[in-house]
Amino acid sequence: MMYRPAKAYLCLSALKNNLKSVQAMAPDSKVLAVIKANGYGHGIERVAHQLSGADAFGVASIDEAMLLRQKGFLHRILLLEGLFSEAEIPVVIQNRLDLVVHSQHQLNWLLNSKISSQISVWVKVDTGMHRLGFEPKELPSVISRLQNSANEFCIHIMSHFSSADEKSASAELFTQQQIDTFEDCTAAFTFNRSLANSAGIMRYPLSHYEWVRPGITLYGAGDIPGFENHGEAVMQLESEIISIKNIPAGESVGYANTWTAQRPSTIGVIAIGYGDGYPRHAPSGTPVLINGQRVPLVGRVSMDMITVDLTDLAVQPQIGDCAVLWGKELSVDEIARFSGTIGYELLCGITKRVPMIEVQ
Ligand SMILES: *Cc1c(COP(=O)(O)O)cnc(C)c1O
Secondary structure (H helix, E strand, O other): OOOOOOEEEEEHHHHHHHHHHHHHHOOOOEEEEEOHHHHHOOOHHHHHHHOOOOOEEEEOOHHHHHHHHHOOOOOEEEEOOOOOOHHHHHHHHHOOOEEEEOOHHHHHHHHHOOOOOOEEEEEEEOOOOOOOOEOHHHHHHHHHHHHOOOOOEEEEEEOOOOOOOOOOHHHHHHHHHHHHHHHHHHOOOOOEEEOOOHHHHHHOHHHOOOEEOOOHHHHOOOOOOOOOOOOOOOEEEEEEEEEEEEEOOOOEEOHHHOEEOOOOEEEEEEOOOOOOOOOOOOOOOOEEEEOOEEEEEOOOOOOOOEEEEOOOOOOOOOOOOEEEEEEOOEOHHHHHHHOOOOHHHHHHOOOOOOOEEEEO
């Protein structure tokens, strides 16, 4: 079963070190480590274990939260989108989960239920992203309804950046406006506040408040302008060369013959494809590391294989030589850019058939 050479090596010390870097960057804040989507594709239990020094975890579903409880994690766990239905309330109480509250319908569920124990709620305010959250002007009435309820709530206030990782004057102005809006609408309260994601932690120290919420930087990924070398890559996706052949100029490679050799060429086949989570849209020219050297992908990505041009390598590789698709020497964000996506999507998209192997 492990004979197929496509494997994802996960560097556990990198997770720990990346958390320490966040703690050093935001020394006065608590850290809510975001481990939704199965720990950004790295395995939620494994990630939680390495990040157990965090003050809380953030997940997207009650199933992820319950899994963490079943594995014995006693940390605070925040459901980042809160309740999807009123029926979840008993499970939230039983598992002592924290809840985001972003809308009137969620607020009504909480106020209309009889809840015997205190619940920590993170009231989400929409500071400009216009995805989830109350309008800033609604905040005082939301807070007073929570405070006046027969149920007991421990209140926090949060918001989310839309563009903290973008380096343009307009994105930076917009982010600053989000901080100002957040500051204005929360200044009258003494509750703990949270605004910063990974990019916010690095680029906008004024957004740290009492809780920071890093995600992508914990995995050593994310394009954050000015912080290109933040974090150590946790995942290294590798496979091996399974075939090498020489083709004459004018011959094409792969499905639909999209790439044609301009010279006599040496083509290597690597056992990785979109069935493993390598992006099918990766165009010819996307880099792959063979024995530490960059070579270009050529032709279409198949389900189980890709083809690369080995012609320019000074030392010709052998069958079984290692190919690195992304990792410490080739960032997942660079591969993502070639395919018009972001490192987040590639990390989350590694499929079940790729064994994950823990390394120190
Ligand atoms: C996913 C998420 C984060 C983490 O964002 P990164 O860009 O990965 O650091 C923080 N807060 C919320 C509400 C999120 O959904």
